[in-house]
Amino acid sequence: MNIADYNFAYLDEQTKRMIRRAILKGIAIPGYQVPFASREMPMPYGWGTGGVQITASIIGPDDVLKVIDQGADDTTNAVSIRAFFKKVADVAVTTETAKATIIQTRHRIPEYPLRAGQTLVYQVPIPEPLRFLEPRETETRKMHALEEYGLMHVKLYEDIAKHGRIATTYAYPVKVEGRYVMDPSPTPKFDNPKMHMSPALQLFGAGREKRIYAVPPFTEVVSLDFEDHPFEIQTFDQPCALCGAENVYLDEVILDDKGGHMFVCSDTDHCEKRQAEGHRGHLAPEAMEPAE
Amino acid sequence: MTDEPLLRVSALSKYYGARLGCEDVTFDLWPGEVLAVVGESGSGKTTLLNCLSTRLTPSSGGVSYRMRDGSWRDLYRMSEAERRFLMRTDWGFVHQNPADGLRMTVSAGANVGERLMAIGDRHYGNIRSTAVDWLSRVEIGKDRIDDEPRSFSGGMRQRLQIARNLVTGPRLVFMDEPTGGLDVSVQARLLDLLRGLVTDLGLAAIVVTHDLAVARLLSQRMMVMKDGYVVETGLTDRVLDDPRAPYTQLLVSSILQV
Ligand SMILES: Nc1ncnc2c1ncn2[C@@H]1O[C@H](COP(=O)(O)OP(=O)(O)O)[C@@H](O)[C@H]1O
Ligand SMILES: [Mg+2]
Numbered sequence: 001m002n003i004a005d006y007n008f009a010y011l012d013e014q015t016k017r018m019i020r021r022a023i024l025k026g027i028a029i030p031g032y033q034v035p036f037a038s039r040e041m042p043m044p045y046g047w048g049t050g051g052v053q054i055t056a057s058i059i060g061p062d063d064v065l066k067v068i069d070q071g072a073d074d075t076t077n078a079v080s081i082r083a084f085f086k087k088v089a090d091v092a093v094t095t096e097t098a099k100a101t102i103i104q105t106r107h108r109i110p111e112y113p114l115r116a117g118q119t120l121v122y123q124v125p126i127p128e129p130l131r132f133l134e135p136r137e138t139e140t141r142k143m144h145a146l147e148e149y150g151l152m153h154v155k156l157y158e159d160i161a162k163h164g165r166i167a168t169t170y171a172y173p174v175k176v177e178g179r180y181v182m183d184p185s186p187t188p189k190f191d192n193p194k195m196h197m198s199p200a201l202q203l204f205g206a207g208r209e210k211r212i213y214a215v216p217p218f219t220e221v222v223s224l225d226f227e228d229h230p231f232e233i234q235t236f237d238q239p240c241a242l243c244g245a246e247n248v249y250l251d252e253v254i255l256d257d258k259g260g261h262m263f264v265c266s267d268t269d270h271c272e273k274r275q276a277e278g279h280r281g282h283l284a285p286e287a288m289e290p291a292e
Numbered sequence: 293m294t295d296e297p298l299l300r301v302s303a304l305s306k307y308y309g310a311r312l313g314c315e316d317v318t319f320d321l322w323p324g325e326v327l328a329v330v331g332e333s334g335s336g337k338t339t340l341l342n343c344l345s346t347r348l349t350p351s352s353g354g355v356s357y358r359m360r361d362g363s364w365r366d367l368y369r370m371s372e373a374e375r376r377f378l379m380r381t382d383w384g385f386v387h388q389n390p391a392d393g394l395r396m397t398v399s400a401g402a403n404v405g406e407r408l409m410a411i412g413d414r415h416y417g418n419i420r421s422t423a424v425d426w427l428s429r430v431e432i433g434k435d436r437i438d439d440e441p442r443s444f445s446g447g448m449r450q451r452l453q454i455a456r457n458l459v460t461g462p463r464l465v466f467m468d469e470p471t472g473g474l475d476v477s478v479q480a481r482l483l484d485l486l487r488g489l490v491t492d493l494g495l496a497a498i499v500v501t502h503d504l505a506v507a508r509l510l511s512q513r514m515m516v517m518k519d520g521y522v523v524e525t526g527l528t529d530r531v532l533d534d535p536r537a538p539y540t541q542l543l544v545s546s547i548l549q550v
Pocket of ligand 1: 313333339
């Protein structure tokens with residue numbers, strides 16, 4: 001494949017301009033889903049084509065790109081998107097949250113606090129938070145326009161009635177700047193508080209559903225709840241088995257077929273950083289066989 | 293009753309293209325009054341009801357409604373947001389087929405609680421206890437609160453639909469053949485229940501029915517329609533016992549006396 005055949009960052013300039021207009025509109029109306037003419041990308045839907053189109057439209061030659069999938073930089077999805085931009089935009093890539101200017105993500109917000117000037121690009125499968133109870137697009141659009149969000153609480157009510165508590169753990173609905181209810185994409189609700197008043201720009205792209213939405217820096221993002229069942233994030237009763245971190249999101253890793261398992265940071269970059277700094281969890285290799 | 297009506301309907305007509313739905317309907321509805329609209333299939337009852345409840349826009353004529361603050365509003369000049377708010381707070385709409393008025397995939401409790409959540413109630417415990425209360429008022433046991441209406445019989449579904457509508461204390465309820473799809477014995481029980489609720493709550497209602505027995509049991513006043521026109525109006529007992537329009541006479545004589 002000859003790179004010269006491609007425009008910078010794959011998309012042609014007209015398309016990028018169209019997508020940037022949608023992004024700007026999204027930033028101007030935080031949480032509002034802006035329709036856009038989603039393009040065919042050289043990867044299937046479900047592989048983050050919405051996020052890829054946003055990244056392609058905002059990336060410049062000086063940007064440093066990080067791509068994560070479920071917190072990891074080394075899954076097939078993350079690796080291929082990173083390789084794609086390396087090829088079509090020749091940009092620097094990194095796994096370090098602090099060094100990245102653009103972070104494209106599926107399912108997580110990095111643990112390392114984002115700063116002003118960074119942009120987080122979310123890959124979104126289903127952008128419509130009301131879809132669960134209202135399949136008609138005409139009706140959900142009207143509900144957003146008229147701020148009729150009672151249905152979101154019907155869903156939370158059902159959760160409590162069935163499970164005794166709000167059992168929604170992913171894609172937990174939020175209200176943005178007191179106006180639009182938004183689906184934060186399938187991130188764990190653990191990450192919801194990180195969206196609130198974040199200094200970074202947050203952009204959301206849904207390729208198949210052709211929607212872009214945004215949360216500008218320092219915007220109020222509130223998770224929906226009931227007075228007597230307030231929003232809570234997941235808690236873990238043990239620290240990361242590898243780096244000993246607390247107050248981070250952990251994944252369960254199965255160790256053997258005898259029920260052996262451990263909980264480790266879902267954000268692998270964060271975990272490796274901490275281990276390099278000398279932090280140790282109870283199952284870290286050096287903890288089992290002390291370093292020389 | 294107060295000295296002002298709740299709803300004023302003047303010269304309302306609805307055409308579907310060239311086809312007549314209903315023509316030149318004029319009446320006032322008073323607070324707490326139940327009006328039955330009767331007539332054979334195709335006479336324009338549903339068309340009229342849908343125009344009154346703003347589900348359809350009439351071709352000509354007007355409807356004004358006296359809001360809770362006493363001000364009169366032209367229904368078709370309200371913004372959509374205001375109209376939808378009115379529909380889920382001060383009004384109810386009971387469909388013939390309960391599936392059209394219920395959310396079939398959420399629990400009975402959520403069906404009743406939805407309107408409360410829509411107007412900003414954010415206390416789960418309160419919403420649930422209000423739902424329990426309303427379920428019992430429509431004779432649904434509180435052990436069914438977490439069941440989906442899919443598992444309910446037709447009569448229970450209809451009672452659930454009624455509870456879901458009444459939970460915000462509306463002043464006006466529209467009903468389109470509320471007993472239409474039910475077995476006769478189930479109909480009788482539902483009518484009893486409806487009559488009790490309407491009386492207890494002082495509800496005004498417009499009930500569309502082709503069944504004169506329903507009109508007799510529920511309404512104080514009735515309107516007889518034929519081919520889109522109102523052919524007779526009057527107190528229900530008077531119309532049924534002493535029908536004046538030839539068509540009404542035919543209608544009344546064609547059924548068993550109730
Ligand atoms: N959506 C529609 N499009 C065209 N004609 C309609 C429509 N709905 C009703 N009509 C016609 O309007 C007339 C009145 O119908 P309707 O109001 O449904 O009567 P009813 O409820 O008394 O059975 C009938 O002639 C019917 O065919
Ligand atoms: Mg009808």
